[in-house]
Amino acid sequence: MKITYNKLVRDNIPEIIKNNNSQCSTRVLNNSEYYEELKKKLIEETNEFYESDEISELGDILEVFNSILKCKNLSFREVDEIRENKVKKNGAFEKKLLLEWVEDGK
Numbered sequence: 685m686k687i688t689y690n691k692l693v694r695d696n697i698p699e700i701i702k703n704n705n706s707q708c709s710t711r712v713l714n715n716s717e718y719y720e721e722l723k724k725k726l727i728e729e730t731n732e733f734y735e736s737d738e739i740s741e742l743g744d745i746l747e748v749f750n751s752i753l754k755c756k757n758l759s760f761r762e763v764d765e766i767r768e769n770k771v772k773k774n775g776a777f778e779k780k781l782l783l784e785w786v787e788d789g790k
Contacts, residue, residue, distance in 0.1 A: 691728070692721040694747075719755050722748055 692713075701708045713721060726748045733741035753760060 692718075692725045715755070719752075722752050722755060726752065 693710075698708050698710050726745065729741060729744040729748055732738075733745060750760075753763065
């Protein structure tokens with residue numbers, strides 16, 4: 685039975701499929717397609733973590749995140765500096781605050 689996926693997979697997946705006596709077809713994405721697929725993959729992996737609460741999914745999220753950084757020619761340090769600036773301005777999530785409502789004071 686043939687199943688269509690049309691999604692970004694890790695580099696060794698085609699070899700793993702073939703080692704399991706199955707066949708597959710792949711193609712190499714151009715840079716623009718690759719970046720778009722990485723964004724989709726980030727959502728996919730985040731949803732998998734949300735559904736399963738499995739720590740291994742965090743590793744998958746981090747792998748996708750690192751690939752996005754490479755696409756954007758960014759370092760983790762640069763993104764972490766952005767994070768730190770946002771923490772200084774808006775705080776972190778340590779207080780576990782849930783904003784329930786805001787009433788316009790006008």
